[in-house]
Amino acid sequence: MSSTSKAPKNAKKSSLKDRGNLFDIAMAQVEKAADVVGLAPKVRAILAQPKNELIINFPVQMDDGSWKMFKGYRVQHNNLLGPYKGGMRYHHEANLDEMKALASWMTYKSALHDIPFGGGKGGVRVNPSTLSAREKERLTRRFTHALGDNIGPEWDIPAPDVGTDGQVMVWMMDTYMNVAGYSDKNAVRRVVTGKTIHSGGSHGRSEATGLGLVYCIEEWAKDAELDLDGCTFTVQGFGNVGSHLANLLTKRGAVLVGTGDHGGYIANPEGLNPHKLRQYMAKTGTVAKYQGAKEISREEFFGLECDIFIPAALELEIGPDEAKSLKCKMIAEGANGPTYPEAESILKERGIEVIPDVLANSGGVVVSYFEWLQNKRSERWELEEVREKLHRRMSSTYRAVRQCATQRKLDMRTATYVIALERLQHSYSERGIFP
Ligand code: NAD
Numbered sequence: 001m002s003s004t005s006k007a008p009k010n011a012k013k014s015s016l017k018d019r020g021n022l023f024d025i026a027m028a029q030v031e032k033a034a035d036v037v038g039l040a041p042k043v044r045a046i047l048a049q050p051k052n053e054l055i056i057n058f059p060v061q062m063d064d065g066s067w068k069m070f071k072g073y074r075v076q077h078n079n080l081l082g083p084y085k086g087g088m089r090y091h092h093e094a095n096l097d098e099m100k101a102l103a104s105w106m107t108y109k110s111a112l113h114d115i116p117f118g119g120g121k122g123g124v125r126v127n128p129s130t131l132s133a134r135e136k137e138r139l140t141r142r143f144t145h146a147l148g149d150n151i152g153p154e155w156d157i158p159a160p161d162v163g164t165d166g167q168v169m170v171w172m173m174d175t176y177m178n179v180a181g182y183s184d185k186n187a188v189r190r191v192v193t194g195k196t197i198h199s200g201g202s203h204g205r206s207e208a209t210g211l212g213l214v215y216c217i218e219e220w221a222k223d224a225e226l227d228l229d230g231c232t233f234t235v236q237g238f239g240n241v242g243s244h245l246a247n248l249l250t251k252r253g254a255v256l257v258g259t260g261d262h263g264g265y266i267a268n269p270e271g272l273n274p275h276k277l278r279q280y281m282a283k284t285g286t287v288a289k290y291q292g293a294k295e296i297s298r299e300e301f302f303g304l305e306c307d308i309f310i311p312a313a314l315e316l317e318i319g320p321d322e323a324k325s326l327k328c329k330m331i332a333e334g335a336n337g338p339t340y341p342e343a344e345s346i347l348k349e350r351g352i353e354v355i356p357d358v359l360a361n362s363g364g365v366v367v368s369y370f371e372w373l374q375n376k377r378s379e380r381w382e383l384e385e386v387r388e389k390l391h392r393r394m395s396s397t398y399r400a401v402r403q404c405a406t407q408r409k410l411d412m413r414t415a416t417y418v419i420a421l422e423r424l425q426h427s428y429s430e431r432g433i434f435p
Contacts, residue, residue, distance in 0.1 A: 019316040022337055026101040029341070030108070033417030036410065043428050047107070047421075050100050052076040054122075058146045060139045063132050072143045074122035074150055077103035080427055081111055083154055084120030085365060087161025087194075088168070090136075091314075092127035098315070099123065102161075105336055109362045111420035113397055115369045120156050122147075128163040129285065140168050144175040151176065152191060153376075159194040159368050160240070162314065166196040166206065173199065190375035193368035202371035204386035205364075209334065210244025211387065212363015215394035216355050217249065217308060217332050223402065224329065224353075229253030232306040234328075237261055237313030238277065238287045241334045241361065245310055246274035258296070258304045261313065264288030265301040302326055311338035318343045326352060333357040348411065356413035358420070359401055366393050 027048060034044055056072040073096060076084040086106035089099075099121045107119030124143055128136060144151070151158060160169055169192045180188045195201035204211070221228050232255045235242045239261070246256050256274055258267035263286025266272070272293055280290050289295065296304075302325040309326055311317050312334030318326075323343035331347065332355040333339065339347075339354065347354060367390055374381055381389075405415035 020340070021097050022101040022315055023097040023104070025316075025337065025341060026104050029413060030104070030417055030421070033414045033421055036408065036414060036418050037421045037425060039421055039425055040429070042433060043421075043425055046428075046433075047078065047104070047424070050075045050077040050103055051079065052150075053096065053100070054147075054150055055096065056143070056146045058142050060135065060142050062135055070139060070143070071125045072122065072146065073099045073124075074147060074156070075099040075103040075120060076150075076156055077119040077121075078107040078424075079118035080424060080431075082116035082118055083152075084156035085110060085117035085368065086120040086122070086159065087364075088158045088164050088172070089121070089123030089161040090126050090128040090163030090168075091123065092125065094123045094125040101315075102336055105358055106365065107424075108358050108417060108420040109365050111423045112358060112401075112416060113362060113366055113393060114423065115365065117157070117365070117369060120158075121161075122158065123161065123164075126163075136168070137171050140171040141175045144172045145179065148179075153188050153372075157190065157368075157372060158192045159364065162239070165240070166194055166199075166201060169193070169195045169201075170199040190372045193371040194364075195371070200371075200375055202367055202374055202386060203381065203383040204390065205367045205371055206240065207244040207248065208367035208386075208390060209241045209361050209364035210246075210248055212366065212390060212394050213241070213245050213310065213332050213334050213360050214248045214252070215363070215391055216360050216398050217330075218252075219395055219398040219402070220330060220332070220353070220355060226307065226329070227253075230255065231308065232257045233308040233310060234258040234267075234301065234304050234306045235310045235312055235334075236301070236317060237311065237335065238281055239312070241364075242310070242312035243274060243278050243281070245312060245334060246272075247278070250274050254308070257306055258301055259287055260296075260298070260301050261287050265296045265298055266290050266293035267296045267301070267304055268293040299325070308332060311335045313338075316340060318347075320346055323347050323350070323352075326350075328352060330355065332360045334361050336361065344411075344413075354412060355398075356416050359397065359412070359416045362397070363390055363394060366390055 054074045059067050102121035103119050110117040172192045176191045177185045189200045255271040302322045305327045309328040309331045315337035318339040323346035330353045336357050401415045
């Protein structure tokens with residue numbers, strides 16, 4: 001596994017590609033835990049690289065009749081425990097190293113929860129807000145067709161991520177079904193998860209990552225002896241994860257005092273109404289300039305006084321400057337990889353605890369697994385059943401991580417990887433490496 005990547009001084013203003021190599025950062029985190037576990041050299045070597053890295057250049061016809069080439073990715077990190085599993089991201093800065101990091105985190109999330117899935121990630125380098133709905137559909141169908149047998153219900157199962165949603169998943173499913181053959185159509189429905197309810201999705205999937213975060217925060221609050229009723233929080237990113245999280249945490253009595261997205265940041269010490277904010281965002285595409293809140297800068301946002309901070313936008317948003325500014329007791333990482341290693345040491349010195357991404361945002365993959373199971377068995381579970389099952393899994397996994405951290409004197413991130421790596425190591429040592 002390779003070296004760490006330095007946070008540039010102006011991490012906050014740079015584009016993603018200038019922020020350091022995300023895969024190097026991911027590998028450095030794993031390496032620390034691998035030393036604790038005493039991971040066998042052959043397992044280290046296998047996990048240090050994805051099994052498959054696919055790049056596809058494909059054409060799409062635009063509404064004006066012209067043709068444009070797009071670059072699509074699918075990285076398959078590991079499938080020891082089950083089929084590759086992970087989101088599809090549509091973002092104008094999507095790149096291979098980012099996909100490699102995100103795919104590896106999926107391997108550890110599944111292993112952490114003992115879910116029979118591996119890790120994968122993919123997407124297209126495109127700004128989805130520049131596409132019409134018809135263009136987005138054509139791009140999705142053409143990309144899915146180009147992926148061909150590189151995805152499949154027992155091989156590699158995509159899900160939504162940044163810039164994609166249930167509708168995109170349904171287009172993927174439908175395209176895959178149409179090439180699968182007449183009699184296999186329904187058997188392959190589970191080729192993607194995160195679908196809409198009408199097309200075979202699970203109740204509770206769209207809120208799952210936010211709700212999983214809330215369950216982790218509830219467990220942490222018990223340990224910290226903090227009453228969530230009346231405590232304050234801020235959220236960076238108000239998309240799928242951030243908006244559901246804000247809504248669900250507010251229902252438990254917590255007060256949202258600041259948020260922001262690609263359009264800008266807002267604050268109100270009296271509290272923001274996440275439901276109204278979501279309605280406003282649906283109309284305008286951003287939370288910026290929401291009435292009933294003060295516009296603030298990104299720097300002011302990171303300096304807001306609150307109990308809990310939830311990054312739920314993109315990776316590498318918390319550099320050393322942000323770590324020094326934050327005035328919270330705890331960070332629950334909704335986004336994948338939001339924190340630079342250098343920032344993490346500063347947070348530790350300042351006594352700010354971090355519930356790491358691989359644990360905190362894993363509610364999505366847990367309910368994706370429930371969706372996959374429901375499709376496989378032709379079942380439909382009630383929302384309350386999904387929530388109860390998610391609660392049980394998130395709280396017991398949180399407890400296992402907390403116990404590992406306490407007993408072995410580790411931070412929560414390292415403890416999370418230790419549990420995942422030990423599961424992978426056991427399986428590798430029993431199965432051996434063929435031939
Ligand atoms: P989304 O596209 O629905 O929302 C992303 C949000 O981030 C939007 O509000 C957007 O405006 C904001 N954003 C983008 N660029 C920004 C910038 N430069 N500064 C501030 N805000 C910015 O995506 P999502 O599904 O909510 O995913 C958010 C994060 O959570 C990602 O890191 C993703 O990988 C992670 N995640 C998502 C899921 C899931 O189930 N959707 C599961 C696990 C982890």
